[in-house]
Amino acid sequence: MWDDMLITRSIADALRARAHELDEEHATLGIDALDELPLHPILCAGLETTGLGVLREQRYPASRAVPKRSIGDRCDIVLIRAPDTHLTDPLQSGTLFAEQGVAPEDALWLEVKLAAQFAMSDGWSRANPLYSGVMLTQTMADIRKLASESAIHHAALVLIMFNTDEPIASHDLSAWYQRCIERGLPISAPITHRFAITDRIGNAVATIALVRVHQS
Numbered sequence: 001m002w003d004d005m006l007i008t009r010s011i012a013d014a015l016r017a018r019a020h021e022l023d024e025e026h027a028t029l030g031i032d033a034l035d036e037l038p039l040h041p042i043l044c045a046g047l048e049t050t051g052l053g054v055l056r057e058q059r060y061p062a063s064r065a066v067p068k069r070s071i072g073d074r075c076d077i078v079l080i081r082a083p084d085t086h087l088t089d090p091l092q093s094g095t096l097f098a099e100q101g102v103a104p105e106d107a108l109w110l111e112v113k114l115a116a117q118f119a120m121s122d123g124w125s126r127a128n129p130l131y132s133g134v135m136l137t138q139t140m141a142d143i144r145k146l147a148s149e150s151a152i153h154h155a156a157l158v159l160i161m162f163n164t165d166e167p168i169a170s171h172d173l174s175a176w177y178q179r180c181i182e183r184g185l186p187i188s189a190p191i192t193h194r195f196a197i198t199d200r201i202g203n204a205v206a207t208i209a210l211v212r213v214h215q216s
Contacts, residue, residue, distance in 0.1 A: 002108050002154060004191050006050055007079070008210040011158065012193035014046025015039075015206060019197050029120065032162035032203040036114040039160065043112065044077060053080040053102075058087060061104045061151035073145065077158075079108040105153040111142040116162040117172075118202030125201035135176050143185050147216040155213040159190070162203035166194065169207045177211075188212040 019031045031039070040056065047054045055078040062073075078087065080102040088101035115135050119128035139157060146155040159176075163169035173190060180187055190209035197206050 002079070003050075004156070004210055004212065007047065007108075007156075008158075008191050008193050008208055010046040010050050011043050011160075011210075012046075012195065012206075012208045014042050014049075015160070015208065016195050017046075018042050019195075019206070023198055028200070030198055030200050030203075032116055032118070032197060032206070033120050033201060036112060036160075039114060040076065040112065043158070047077070047079065048083075051083065053083040053085060054078075055080065055087065055107075058109075060109075060145070061149055075109045075146075076112045077110040079110065080106070104151045107152075108154040108156065109146060109149075109152050110156055110158050111146060112158045112160065113139045113142060114160045114162075115139075116203060117164055117168070118162070120201060127202075135172065136179065139176070140180065140183065140185060143180065143187060143211075143213050144216075146213040147186050150215065153215070157187070157211045157213060159207075159209040159211065161207040161209070162197070163205050163207065164199075164202055166205050169194065169205050173207060173209055186214040186216050188214070 015031055022030050044054045044056060057074045058078045060073050060075055082102060086101045087107060088103050113134055115131055116128050117131055118125055139159060142157055146152060161169055177190060190211045192207055192209045194205060194207045196204060
């Protein structure tokens with residue numbers, strides 16, 4: 001139903017293009033120095049090239065029945081097949097607008113996590129102390145959250161990694177996937193796209209891994 005290869009490639013192409021722009025600008029820092037949230041608009045712009053609708057910061061189905069819209073966990077990106085519409089709103093049940101929009105079970109829910117082996121800290125490049133925590137704790141929390149939502153039928157984690165070289169990136173992704181399987185997380189093997197980036201702070205390779213999450 002969803003073209004995972006196309007989605008992964010569109011994200012990779014958008015990040016690669018932005019990295020190239022920064023090279024052309026002779027920027028001091030590259031895309032690997034960005035935090036996760038500033039990457040989201042780049043990812044969304046890439047996803048929009050697929051012709052899909054791209055929604056940001058959507059409340060999870062379990063939270064959508066709560067009247068106060070500021071309450072509830074939100075998913076980073078939700079993809080829908082109709083570009084100019086939205087997710088159905090359970091708060092409009094019984095109204096003329098109840099059937100408008102896309103049902104949560106027909107959308108693809110994406111959580112995004114950024115894991116950089118090297119990062120900037122106080123103006124200096126150094127080994128990122130948060131790298132292991134993102135890989136071993138935060139990603140797994142997102143997987144569990146996606147898997148626990150009964151109204152979500154299509155979900156994936158998008159893991160963006162910046163590493164010193166390809167062997168380390170491959171090793172760490174493989175070790176991460178094995179750890180997830182050992183912990184019983186309901187995921188499929190990653191679909192990946194990898195490309196070189198200019199080494200400014202210690203990272204020379206970018207990896208985009210899309211990992212499907214199944215309902216637990």
